[in-house]
Amino acid sequence: MRTRWRARHVLAHQDGGHALLRDGEVVWEDDVIVYVGPRYDGPVDEDRDLGHSLVMPGLIDLDALTDVDHLVLDSWHGPEHGGGLQWSQDYFTHRRRDVFTPEERNTIREYALVQLALHGITTYMPIASEVHSAWAEPYDELVAMAETSRRLGLRGYLGPAYRSGVNVALPDGSRDVAFDEERGRAGLRDAVRFLDHLDKLSDPLLTGVLLPCRIETLTEELLRETAATARRRDVLVRLHALQGTVERDLVMDRHGMTPLELIGSTGLFGTRLLVPHTVLVDRHPDVHGEDRGDLAALARAGVSVVHCPQTSLRYGDVLHSFGTYRRAGINLCLGTDSFPPDLIRGMDVGVHLAKVVDGRLDAAPVEQYVEAATLGGARALGRADLGRLRAGAQADLVAFELGDIRDGVQDDPVRTFLLSGTARQATNSVVAGRPVLVDRGIPGVDLPALQERAQGLFEKMRAAYGERDVLRRDADTLFPPTFPPFRAGA
Structure with a gap:
């Protein structure tokens, strides 16, 4: 036709x-x-x-939120509320559970994929919060999500996220990672099993990838096994890393090296690696404030940086800078990583943040961001037939x-x-x-009914923060309203 x-x-x-x-x-x-x-x-x-x-x-989103939006809650709070956004050690040891049923998770995935389509995204690589699950992403959930993606007709690069540990908040306000290493090994086995599942489906719109979670939640063993599996199966790896000072401190305390050094030492360089955010390199003011070779190392390794300007801004950070990464020879692509999955707004935010960082109006021309959302994403995926x-x-x-x-x-x-x-x-x-x-x-989706179901699931997600909070504060305390409620008759 x-x-x-x-x-x-x-x-x-x-x-x-x-x-x-x-x-x-x-x-x-x-x-x-x-x-x-x-x-x-x-x-x-x-x-x-x-x-x-x-x-x-079609826009390519390589850190695409496939969850109910949590940033609407957690991007507003300072250290006094931060403990409520992580698991407590007690929750990890005794009470961890799945907040949602498998059927509810399927609804969440459908809601998120529909949102991607409504915002002009045609190719995506998913990201979802693990804080609401008993551990990470189970195999069966990704199998169901793959079927939803096929029904809607999106192009997806999929795999269950896996990890060896989880960020926990301690009573003194500090952060640590609590480990369950066998769960991490099982997660990688499920990821390989999912690769086999997609191979059998043989759907050209679905491609299997390895999606380990945040670098501080992964053992050195699991990182090495991920790299070896990627080479053996010839699949892409995406790893969240170089995101912030907490991650850097945790990795250095555990491994005696920086996150970038850990990536290199475990063999992940050379696996067509995608790294979302990648803001905390040596140029960042919280590290050295000057170039000591991090960008050159990323460029030599062929790493694609998944830049998420709108999400970075909401958490108070920014690349130092878009133009500098580009001139270093790094392939820049884009992600949303939050709601709305609006790469147009994200590009606009990125263009103007770059002006502030570099102190010049031509720091990141619009066309360079459009290229990142199309051709850059295609390069990261190794697809010369996409993005053009x-x-x-x-x-x-x-x-x-x-x-x-x-x-x-x-x-x-x-x-x-x-x-x-x-x-x-x-x-x-x-x-x-x-x-x-x-x-x-x-076609085939009742948008008002889906919105109503998603709102109910968001309320359930919001309420569950209280049971994980290290101080057992309820959700209304953790997430107070912008203004006090109106009192009738006052």
């Missing part, structure tokens, strides 16, 4: 990079683009005129509507969209030529 989209603006691919095409057309047959240009004269089976829209490659609109590429594309008066006047359509718009302007998307987002809706 041959389909054509026409739009006022098309972000096409030419001469190795993106190029703006006015009044452009994109034509695909089955799952492959066959034409991008100003006018297509051949026959088509389906024709859509998207009017005053920007059609661009050209003949021969996969038909993964998204349309954002630009004609609303609230969008303001237009200069360059991409720059104006990033400054004035959000990913909620996504109207249509296709993945491998199959419609995913259709006229702002997801």
Whole structure:
């Protein structure tokens, strides 16, 4: 079947990079683009005129929240509430449990994947909080999530997250990691089992990857086994690391080396490694405040940095800096890692944070962030057929509507969209030529009913923080309202 989209603006691919095409057309047959240009004269089976829209490659989110949003709670609190966001040692030893049933977890996954699609994301690699589970992510949950992803039609790079330990808050306010090493080994075995499961499915939209959790929650043994498995199975690894000073202190106390040195010593360099955040390198003011070779080491190892500017800002941190990482030869790609999964807002935040860090208005031009959200993600995945609109590429594309008066006047359509718009302007998307987002809706999904179920699950998640809190404070104490409630008759 041959389909054509026409739009006022098309972000096409030419001469190795993106190029703006006015009044452009994109034509695909089955799952492959066959034409991008100003006018297509051949026959088509389906024709859509998207009017005053920007059609661009589908967005690639490599740290995509597939959970009920927890940042709405935990990004507001200082040290006095921090203990309530982690497990207590007592909870780890005696009372840890799954907050949600398997059926509820499946609903959470569906809600999150629908949110990705509604925000124009076509390719994702998931991230979910383990704090609400008895340990990490079970095999069966990822099997169910893979089926949900197939039903919706998204392109996913999936695997159950696993860990050897969990961050715990101590009564004195300090942090530690409590370990259960056999659970970590079992988690890796389940991850390999899931790779086998996807191999048997043989679905081109689902690719197995290894997703170990945060570096401070992994033993050296588990890191080495992850690296060996990645080489043996030829799969990608994503590891959360270089995120903050607590992580750095815990790793140095346990291993006698920095997180970056630990990654290198365990053989993870050279495994096509993706590292989300990666803010705490030697250039960071909390480390040395100067370049002592960390960025060069990452670049030599071929590490892709998954930059999550909106989430970093919400936790009060930032890359030092986007332009410096890029000039060092590091492949930069993007992630959302929180709600909303809006890479448009994330790119806008990143562009302006870079100006503050580098002290210059041209520190990170918009086009470089767009490249990170498309071509950078494709490079991280080793996919030369993603992240670009050209003949021969996969038909993964998204349309954002630009004609609303609230969008303001237009200069360059991409720059104006990033400054004035959000990913909620996504109207249509296709993945491998199959419609995913259709006229702002997801076929077969009752969005109001899904929203109502998700709200109930959020309330359940919020209430469970109290039972894990080291001081056993209830959720209303941990998460007080912005303003006191109105008192009728006062």
